[in-house]
Amino acid sequence: MASSLSSLASMVVWKPMHKSENMISKKRNNNNFVVFAQQEVQESTSLQQEEEKEAAKPVKGVTQPRPVEPQVNVESKNMGRQYGGQWLSSTTRHVRIFAAYIDPETCAFDQTQMDKLTLILDPTDEFVWTPETCSMVYSYFQELVDHYEGAPLTEYTLRLIGSDIEHYIRKLLYEGQIQYNMNARVLNFSMGKPRVGFSYNEYQAEDVNQ
Amino acid sequence: MQGNLSAWLVKHGLIHRSLGFDYQGIETLQIKPGDWHSIAVILYVYGYNYLRSQCAYDVAPGGLLASVYHLTRIEYGVDQPEEVCIKVFAPRRDPRIPSVFWVWKSVDFQERESYDMLGIYYDNHPRLKRILMPESWIGWPLRKDYIAPNFYEIQDAH
Numbered sequence: 060m061a062s063s064l065s066s067l068a069s070m071v072v073w074k075p076m077h078k079s080e081n082m083i084s085k086k087r088n089n090n091n092f093v094v095f096a097q098q099e100v101q102e103s104t105s106l107q108q109e110e111e112k113e114a115a116k117p118v119k120g121v122t123q124p125r126p127v128e129p130q131v132n133v134e135s136k137n138m139g140r141q142y143g144g145q146w147l148s149s150t151t152r153h154v155r156i157f158a159a160y161i162d163p164e165t166c167a168f169d170q171t172q173m174d175k176l177t178l179i180l181d182p183t184d185e186f187v188w189t190p191e192t193c194s195m196v197y198s199y200f201q202e203l204v205d206h207y208e209g210a211p212l213t214e215y216t217l218r219l220i221g222s223d224i225e226h227y228i229r230k231l232l233y234e235g236q237i238q239y240n241m242n243a244r245v246l247n248f249s250m251g252k253p254r255v256g257f258s259y260n261e262y263q264a265e266d267v268n269q
Numbered sequence: 270m271q272g273n274l275s276a277w278l279v280k281h282g283l284i285h286r287s288l289g290f291d292y293q294g295i296e297t298l299q300i301k302p303g304d305w306h307s308i309a310v311i312l313y314v315y316g317y318n319y320l321r322s323q324c325a326y327d328v329a330p331g332g333l334l335a336s337v338y339h340l341t342r343i344e345y346g347v348d349q350p351e352e353v354c355i356k357v358f359a360p361r362r363d364p365r366i367p368s369v370f371w372v373w374k375s376v377d378f379q380e381r382e383s384y385d386m387l388g389i390y391y392d393n394h395p396r397l398k399r400i401l402m403p404e405s406w407i408g409w410p411l412r413k414d415y416i417a418p419n420f421y422e423i424q425d426a427h
Contacts, residue, residue, distance in 0.1 A: 151421055213405030218420060225421035 147173070147214055149221035152249060153186070153228055155179040156217050173212065176204065178224075183245065186228070186237045195236075199227050272296030274353050277315075283308055288356065295339075297354040305357050306367035306393075312340060313372050317353065319343040320373035325383035330413040333358040334389050336366050338376075359389055368394035386411035 146168070147158035160172040161179070178200055181188060203220050210216045229250045231237045239248060274296060275287040284304055288297040300308050317340035325336045338355040359366050368391035369376050380391045381400040388409035391397055399406060408415055 211405075214403060215405045215407055219418060222419060222421040226419070 147212065147217060149214060149217035151221055151225055152183065153181045154221045154224045155182065156221050156224075158212060158217065176217075176220075183243065184240050185243050185245070185249065186232070187240045188237065192231065192237050195231070196224065196228065200224060272353075274298070274315075274351075278308075281311075283311065291354065295352045295354050297356060299356050299358065302357055302359050302366045305355075306369065308355075309367075309369040309372045312353075312355075316342045317351075318373075320369070320375050321352070323376050323379040323383065325387050325389055327387060327411065327413045328358070332361065334361060334364045334387050334412075335359075336383060336389055338369070364389045365392055366390075367392050368397075370394055385409075388412065 149156045155178070157168070157177045157179075158173050158175070159177060160169040160175045161167070161177040162169070178197075180193065180196055200220075203223055207216055207220060228237070232239075232250050239246070239253065272287065272290065275285070275298060278285050278298070284301065285308070286299040288299050290296050319341050321339040321341050323336070323338050325334065328335050336357045336359065338357070339352065340355065341350045341352040343350065357366050364387075366389055368380055370380065370391075371393070377394075377396075378400060380389075380394055381397060383389050384391060384394075384397050385399045385401050386409060398404065402410065408417075410417070
């Protein structure tokens with residue numbers, strides 16, 4: 060558990076652009092955790108904090124993530140063995156969802172705030188992410204959380220949400236909106252090898268025997 | 270065609286149905302869920318002190334759920350112990366079968382597995398909860414009408 064948290068810290072902090080997302084979701088479980096869906100867009104490391112965040116024009120028709128105030132003095136809470144030592148999470152290669160509040164800079168894992176879902180997007184950098192594609196995934200995450208409102212807060216539902224986001228990322232890949240990162244540490248094309256599109260109109264295969 | 274045990278049960282007036290013999294020559298009986306807890310004790314007293322295995326299966330989509338018990342007698346100096354196979358059929362809407370944990374202890378985990386995979390609820394089982402699937406799983410995986418959700422599994426990755 061401690062090792063996984065430190066590996067998480069080491070993988071997230073050195074990235075120039077943070078791709079993590081905090082979202083407060085409304086889920087109902089036996090303990091009556093009921094919260095509203097909001098979202099906090101994480102921005103980069105301290106180096107880029109001086110830069111003003113560009114106010115992107117909201118695209119009509121796309122679900123805009125609702126903002127959440129950033130928190131200070133977040134500490135890792137409830138990570139010890141006496142609390143069960145586990146957390147509700149869904150972890151796949153590109154999508155990690157935790158039912159906790161993870162501070163973007165310090166990576167403090169606050170488990171007492173189980174009303175929030177934190178999404179960490181592609182920590183291994185298998186794809187090339189731009190702010191536009193990131194915001195597409197975030198808005199899809201927001202839509203999913205709204206859709207799953209009222210569901211019990213279990214790992215089962217978190218896995219369903221994570222799988223839906225992974226299918227969405229694969230759809231973006233097949234449409235060409237995101238690309239594989241050729242400088243990735245592990246380049247194994249996990250969502251399908253790149254293919255030549257024979258249906259492209261502008262690409263004419265040259266005849267060899269000319 | 271009736272076996273010895275079936276004849277003995279008929280002699281004592283216990284309601285059952287004989288399902289004949291399977292390919293290994295083990296006689297098979299069908300017992301109703303309501304009578305099962307009493308007949309289990311009767312069989313234990315008769316001498317079947319070892320529950321070899323308990324399994325369950327889905328008979329047909331939309332049909333019954335079967336819970337199967339293989340009983341045998343463990344004793345010294347016997348080459349071919351007596352065996353019997355009991356099938357208890359439960360309706361799909363309310364699959365409740367009395368647990369025989371208090372008769373044969375080894376049925377503990379096996380009934381938990383049948384509950385986990387098929388949803389057969391065993392009454393009076395001391396700790397009936399999921400044993401193979403994660404605790405928060407929804408659905409009974411080995412039922413014939415179970416559809417797994419579209420999870421992004423590792424085999425999707427190339």
